[in-house]
Amino acid sequence: MLADGYSKVAPGKLVAAVTCLEMLAPAPTASAPDPEGLSLALVREPDLDWYRDLYRRIGTDWLWSSRLSLADAALAEILHDPAVEVRAVMAGGRAEGLMELDFRAEGQCELAFFGLTKAMIGRGAGRWLMNHTIENAWSKPISRFWVHTCSLDSPQALDFYVRSGFVPYERMVEVFDDPRLAGILPADAAPQVPILRG
Known part of the structure; x- marks a missing residue:
């Protein structure tokens, strides 16, 4: 456990406050009409380049x-x-x-990744996608559906998960290498988070 107060972080590292949330029974889904022109497709054994492109455009x-x-x-x-x-x-x-659901732990489902590209923001797609996410997760024999979000995610993410029926149960701190310095993401990604080169 971290002690109270400030802790220095090495140059080139990022810090995120992580909130873990869970749903122990299916939450009622909020009414959300199907947004015009959108559909949800199951992608079996996704092509890795296709997946990475989508992951980048969202995240x-x-x-x-x-x-x-x-x-x-x-x-x-x-x-x-x-x-x-x-x-x-x-x-x-x-x-x-x-929407990526991970059922590898028996009796559980992790919402591993959930997100939309900028082109979808403001079209009602988030609530619609979450409704499908909850339904898909609980269509399997699970007793726990969980997700985590962090302080680097969209400022709306945590409240959205809570409004969707997830309950916070744990908080952690994650320290990791800045992916912009490693060349994994472009240097101009997430300008709201300063790069500290040291």
């Missing part, structure tokens, strides 16, 4: 990088596991959103 502003740093074999081992489900929000034949 670069929030410094998503964990999947981008994985070698092909390690990423395929996750995405091609039959207990991992990847669904894409499709608009005009292009993927513009991601």
Whole structure:
């Protein structure tokens, strides 16, 4: 456990306050009509380049990088596991959103990744996608559905999860290498988070 007060962080590192949330029974879904022109597609054994492109388009502003740093074999081992489900929000034949459900732990489902590209913001797609996410997760024999979000994510993320029926149960601190300094993300990604080179 961290002691109260300030703790120095090495140059080149980022720090995120992580909130873990869970749902122990299906939450009622809020009314959300199907946004015009959108559909949700199950993507079996997704192509790795396709997945990385979508992941970047959704997550670069929030410094998503964990999947981008994985070698092909390690990423395929996750995405091609039959207990991992990847669904894409499709608009005009292009993927513009991601829902990734991980059922690899017995009786549980982790919402591993959830997000929309900038093109989808403000179209009601977030609530619609979350409704489908809750329904898909609880369609399996689970007793716990969980997710974590952090202080580098969209400022609306935590409140959105709580309004969707998730309950916070734990807080952690994550320290990791700045992906912009490692060349995993461009140097101008997430300008709201300063780069400290040291």
